[in-house]
Amino acid sequence: MTVHVFAGPSLSGSPVLGLAGVCHHPPIAHGDLYRLRPGPQDVVLVVDGLYQHTAPIRHKELVAAHAAGTTLVGAASIGALRAADLVGHGMTGMGTVFGWYRDGRLVSEADVALMHGDADVDYRAFTHALVSLVSVTDRLVAAGRLAEPDSAAVLAVAESVHFGLRTAAALLAAAENAGQAAAMRLVLEELRPDRLGDIKRIDAEAAVRALLAGQVPAAPADVVAVPDTSYAREWRLQHTPATADPAGPTERQVLAYAQLFLPDFPRRHTRYVLDRLTPEYPELLAAGVPPAWLDGLAVEELVGRGVLAPGEAERLDAAELATRVLVRTFRLRSGRLVYEHLPPELAAELPELAAGCTRLLELDRHAMAKNPFFHHGDLPVHLVDAAFAALWRTDEVRTHALDRGFRTFDEFREQARPFFVAARAAVALAAGAA
Structure with a gap:
């Protein structure tokens, strides 16, 4: 049995992190359990977590780990808080701090909050x-x-x-x-450890020792099922490793790489959409008969909403116009996502796609390492747009991004930023070859 301990300031310098059977992780943040993918033989102890410069660990992510058979325990800090939140939903708590939250003595997340350093100072606490x-x-x-x-x-x-x-x-x-x-x-x-000591450290060390001794609290029998929402599916896509390598790119990064760089992805995405519609739509379009609802849509509104490019309606026949509108507005149930996981259509190419994605993301990391003033998050949006307009050889980058399966133009920009350097390099190489 492995006890995965997500801890920072509460166990800074603690000898329990070096005990056999303990796998120490930094303070937990949103996405960490998707990346870890713990299984039925694992125990996850959540102690400390991040909450300001990144999203905190989400309840549904914890519930998803429980559904996979993982034993979830919380103590001392945000772990105690989440365990109290999820009583009856698959997470159990240990220690005094958990009991105070469970029984209502503590109610605020700020009661366990503090400021601390990063890994280079062993997450040492700066405040109490x-x-x-x-x-x-x-x-x-x-x-x-x-x-x-x-x-x-x-x-x-x-x-x-x-x-x-x-x-x-x-x-x-x-x-x-x-x-x-x-x-x-x-x-x-x-508060000094050689005196009464900090209750967060006391609770966390006691929890680690108890779990290693096999004193794993039983999950409640009356676990309530929590619906798998579109947000939970999106989070899994964003944070789950695409391959067995947990340090490799995530499914969302690999999908973004395919969307951005595969020349034929618009065709693939059109097929992906049509395959997921009721049979009547592809049959009508193949016969050149547009669906009746198309007549009720004003072209001006579609252009205003960015679904059609100016003048595009005049260039397309009715069936192709219907196809473009369908593809660019397609959503999976419940109406939020275009993709909720890597589509099976890409499965055969996954090793090559993951390797290509890794190489291009490394260009971004290299650029940031060489130039401390560069970060893709600071790029003006017009530079991002121009880089991919040049790569795709189109003047209609907004609608072309939708043809490549991005939910919105803003989503395209968000996913494209880490690949900006690669896009510029690809355009330069193509120009040099010409």
Whole structure:
């Protein structure tokens, strides 16, 4: 049994991360479980997670892992919070912090939040979480070392300081103004690991040791099924590795590579759409008979919405016009996605597509490494548009992006940015060859 532990500041420098059977991962973020793809023999312990510069771990992602048979446990920080959220939905909690969220003593996500460093400083905490102070004051009061009014005053001071600013110095300064400097100093001293210690670390270490000892809490018997929504399907596409290599490109990246660089992808995408329509539509179009609903659509509105290029309606016959409108507006149920996974039509080419995608994404990483002022996220949109208009040799880049299966022009730009350098290089190579 492998215990996958997603932890940062709560277990910074902790010896439990080096125990046999522990696979340590950085603080969890949205997409990490899709990338990990844990199975029925795995246990996932969520301790710490990211939540500001990236999306936090989502509930449906956890539920999906549970549906795959993975044992999910949460403790100490965001893990305790998510476990309390998902009681009855396949995730169990361990420790004091989890119990406080489950029983309603804690209700805010900010109560476990703090600021911390990255991997280069072992995720060391820079501020104190409110829950850490709550635990120490509880234990000091129980031991008769801190009066209850002083405990309440110290916590009120801590709550008045934003979690991102809650350093020891800031807490002492705020406590000085409130006449609670001595009490706050005592509380901060007792947070040290050789004293009472931080409850987040205590909970996390206890959870790791318990899981390694086989003390895995049973998932509740009354697990409630959660619908597999279009958002969950989109997240899986975005984060699931396309091949067995977890460090390789995701399914969405490989699909974007195919959409952007395969010369015949518009034809492939048209076939993909027609194959997923009821039989009457392809039969009508093959016979040159446009569907009756086409007469009810105003060409001006289709042009205004970007479904047709100016003058395109006059250049196409009725059947081809209907095909273009169908292809560019196609959505899978429930009406949000064009693709929800790599289509089976690409399966035979997956090794080559994944390898090509990896090579082109490496060009982007190399460009950023060579030029610290370059990042594809900062590119003006007109440069992205121009690069792919040149690659595709079209003046109608907006509608051509829809013909390549992008849901919207904005989605095209989002997916195209990491491939901008590759597109420019391909255009330059083609011009040189000519």
